[in-house]
Amino acid sequence: MQKRILIVDDEPAIREMVAFALRKGDYEPAHAGDARQAHESISEKVPDLILLDWMLPGTSGLDLARRLRRESLTRDVPIIMLTARGEEDDRVGGLEAGVDDYVVKPFSARELLARIRAVMRRSRDDDEDGSVSIGALRIDGAAHRVFAGDDPVQIGPTEYRLLHFFMTHPERVYSRSQLLDHVWGGNVYVEERTVDVHIRRLRKTLEPAGLEGMVQTVRGAGYRFSASL
Template sequence: MSTDQPRVLVVEDEPAQLEVLAYNLEAEGFAVSRARDGEEALLIIAEDAPDIIVLDWMMPNMSGIEVCRRIKSKPETRSTPVIMLSARSEEVDKVRGLETGADDYVVKPYSVIELMARVRTQLRRVRPSSLGQQLAFDDIILDGETHKVTRGKDELKLGPTEFRLLTTFMEKPGRVWSREQLLDRVWGRDLYVDTRTVDVHIGRLRKALLQYGGADPLRTVRGVGYALG
């Protein structure tokens, strides 16, 4: 699975609905994981947290409301956007869904085009570069569409891994990322890479960012990991 593709988890117990959603999301360029029930969804999220979750309310055993509550109660997944799908159109149900922590609420039957737009809106909040937007931090500008990075007036030369690392940092300035979290986000779970590889690429990224001078924007947090700013 490409780490550049935004990852969407679709949780839906109706196989036909699940496939329609997955097909349309993949056509939009998203990497899609599928879950048929709440328990399976929570396992997938724990193993490899997606960028966004499309979650059906009415499911056997564990409702979407309970799944959403658990996602939002954990610090590591609290900021993951959840779009709740429901046949319940009453205002009270919508309020309940949003109060549980859902970031958006879409009533069935829904327009696929509208749902895709809502997915992109939520992604713009958490992974703007995946939609080709520019990111800025101090005098560093990263363009997700052209894959160019500039610092001040100078264009920086970055390898693809360093570009993905910098993107991760610039999407959440100040956040401290552990080596394991960076491995998941930048290299993906498919690849066996030693955590020391992260240090090597951080060194390369630092060198690239400082090639025309300026202060070092990367911070090493001893015993924890790395942060931007």
């Protein structure tokens, strides 16, 4: 079955160009010109991935990404941001809003499809992960859910992968480059600062349960996950 990809962009020409590339890559494209149309499309059928333009009328792509991450239907749907903003702070802002990757305009169809395949592959690998427990934290791999004690933890897909890797490799220090290789994949071109962004988001996710101290910074070396808070 073809994977459905929702293109959210207010420029019809760009939507058509991206849709053409998606059909060439054997994906099923869906279209939305703004946040309202995006929600209507999602309510009809939840996509397997969302391509989201940064600049949208009414609600920005960043605000929409944050909203999608809060909603149960789309919390685990991968998001790739399409943006003309190439500055590091802008890219980090997108990551902090909950997107999984970004593609800077102008981009080639080949690059876009490569990014989509990489994000899809990481998402698919998540489903194959098993369950693991350390201290009060538990990952139910079959349900793709995280629990602190008996309470569910709302977590984004990248933070889920990062937490799962940490919990299956506890008490060991990993550098940023090692985490990029293990969690994002060695063939994905992502800056090392991306790791810091998602570490902060993971700690913020665990903070309500008082477990953020399990993700520890080892100065000059990297990060470690430990049951010792």
